[in-house]
Amino acid sequence: MKVTPSTGKRRSLDLAALLARWLLGGLFLYLGLSKVLHPAEFVKLVREELAIANPFLSSLIITAVPCLEVLYGLVLLTGIARNAAAVVARWWLAGVFIVMGLHKALPHPQVFLGLVRQYHLVTSPILLNSIGAALPWFEVFCGLLLLAGVAVRGAALNSVVMLVPFTFVVLKEALRLAAVKGIPFCAVRFDCGCGAGKVFICHKLVENTVLLLLSVWLLTGRGRPLCLRFSLFREKRVVSDLPAPVQLSAS
Amino acid sequence: MAVIGAALAFAANGLSPHGLELTIDHYPGDRVASPTKAAATNLTNVAATITNSPLELLAARLRANGLQLAESNQVAQFFHDPRREQDGVIFIDARDEEHYRAGHIPGAYHFDRFHAENYLTNVVPVCLAAQDIVFYCNGGECDDSEHAAIMLRDSLGIPKEKVFVYGGGFTEWTNNGLPYELGQRNSGDLTNVVKSAVSGKVEGLK
Numbered sequence: 121m122k123v124t125p126s127t128g129k130r131r132s133l134d135l136a137a138l139l140a141r142w143l144l145g146g147l148f149l150y151l152g153l154s155k156v157l158h159p160a161e162f163v164k165l166v167r168e169e170l171a172i173a174n175p176f177l178s179s180l181i182i183t184a185v186p187c188l189e190v191l192y193g194l195v196l197l198t199g200i201a202r203n204a205a206a207v208v209a210r211w212w213l214a215g216v217f218i219v220m221g222l223h224k225a226l227p228h229p230q231v232f233l234g235l236v237r238q239y240h241l242v243t244s245p246i247l248l249n250s251i252g253a254a255l256p257w258f259e260v261f262c263g264l265l266l267l268a269g270v271a272v273r274g275a276a277l278n279s280v281v282m283l284v285p286f287t288f289v290v291l292k293e294a295l296r297l298a299a300v301k302g303i304p305f306c307a308v309r310f311d312c313g314c315g316a317g318k319v320f321i322c323h324k325l326v327e328n329t330v331l332l333l334l335s336v337w338l339l340t341g342r343g344r345p346l347c348l349r350f351s352l353f354r355e356k357r358v359v360s361d362l363p364a365p366v367q368l369s370a371s
Numbered sequence: 372m373a374v375i376g377a378a379l380a381f382a383a384n385g386l387s388p389h390g391l392e393l394t395i396d397h398y399p400g401d402r403v404a405s406p407t408k409a410a411a412t413n414l415t416n417v418a419a420t421i422t423n424s425p426l427e428l429l430a431a432r433l434r435a436n437g438l439q440l441a442e443s444n445q446v447a448q449f450f451h452d453p454r455r456e457q458d459g460v461i462f463i464d465a466r467d468e469e470h471y472r473a474g475h476i477p478g479a480y481h482f483d484r485f486h487a488e489n490y491l492t493n494v495v496p497v498c499l500a501a502q503d504i505v506f507y508c509n510g511g512e513c514d515d516s517e518h519a520a521i522m523l524r525d526s527l528g529i530p531k532e533k534v535f536v537y538g539g540g541f542t543e544w545t546n547n548g549l550p551y552e553l554g555q556r557n558s559g560d561l562t563n564v565v566k567s568a569v570s571g572k573v574e575g576l577k
Contacts, residue, residue: 253393257380318467
């Protein structure tokens with residue numbers, strides 16, 4: 121039997137999608153404008169943390185990324201070119217995962233290991249080593265899948281599964297640091313192990329929210345254009361959409 | 372997909388020239404943090420290890436790692452030691468840059484082990500030449516000084532008799548009203564000088 125959502129439920133979903141899109145657009149505007157107004161942190165990230173020594177390339181990134189973020193925020197807010205925006209979301213998420221994953225994995229994975237250790241998530245050295253060894257490469261793996269457009273929803277689900285607990289432990293650590301140091305929450309700045317060096321916690325939470333919203337967006341099946349193979353396995357057609365089979369009587 | 376991803380991730384780590392060794396305990400200090408575990412590794416030290424004193428627990432943990440605990444009196448002696456003027460005695464601050472710039476023991480070298488490559492050029496020659504090296508971090512639960520001491524001692528082959536860890540750390544240092552330096556090493560920007568009984572000697576650092 122075909123089940124169709126009631127009009128009221130559909131309206132609620134549409135409203136939620138609209139609000140999520142506006143929130144995402146607003147956050148992208150914030151990220152872009154904050155880089156324009158306070159460029160020091162982003163310059164440090166590009167030149168020191170990501171070690172992009174080529175002055176032309178680093179300047180290009182420093183100039184282009186904030187502009188693209190603002191532009192993308194406006195696109196999301198206005199709601200134009202949604203399919204293209206979803207593809208950009210896929211590539212954006214892929215880029216972040218690949219760059220940050222490689223930055224953690226190379227050339228000093230011990231640094232990332234130490235940062236994971238600061239959260240006291242596990243006590244067993246082998247478990248800790250496994251997280252430190254596999255997580256960065258797993259991020260790269262998810263990033264490559266998203267970039268190529270292979271198993272997009274699975275990769276997006278994996279990113280949600282990684283982001284939610286990570287954001288939670290970062291938040292917990294930031295609350296602890298704020299209490300210990302007696303400073304305002306947004307003044308807490310530490311290396312959370314995200315691959316971008318030391319960051320202010322509020323900015324980090326905004327970034328994670330953006331990544332989470334992008335992942336959820338892809339999880340809903342968006343970003344399908346230019347995919348090599350959106351679904352790894354052949355998608356089953358919904359039975360209810362097919363014409364009813366002819367019932368053959370025994371006679 | 373997650374399983375395939377995890378398998379590929381471990382494979383990538385194995386193939387990477389910088390890959391992590393999974394079977395090595397990169398933080399051996401963690402395992403001897405509890406007195407029970409320390410006692411299990413060395414039964415003869417049980418009586419000395421099982422105690423309620425945090426300082427003795429710390430000393431036992433440091434001993435297990437081949438390190439010596441320096442208490443506040445001894446650290447003050449090191450600080451006033453004339454050899455410190457010629458880097459015969461050195462202090463190494465194992466905290467991150469933000470904390471170091473916010474205040475460090477006057478003349479202390481900075482060594483953040485998480486970004487070791489940035490500090491080795493300055494720290495290695497003085498460590499090799501020094502007769503006594505005192506590592507410190509914030510004190511309390513902070514163990515960065517221990518790990519930094521182990522890292523430099525083992526990689527440079529420094530005799531363990533030269534290596535000390537200041538258990539009370541920078542927190543105890545400032546609580547004792549001792550002077551500390553802001554910003555870069557030897558910036559001359561000293562604080563707490565008035566409260567300190569050794570302010571006269573500190574002036575010589577400028």
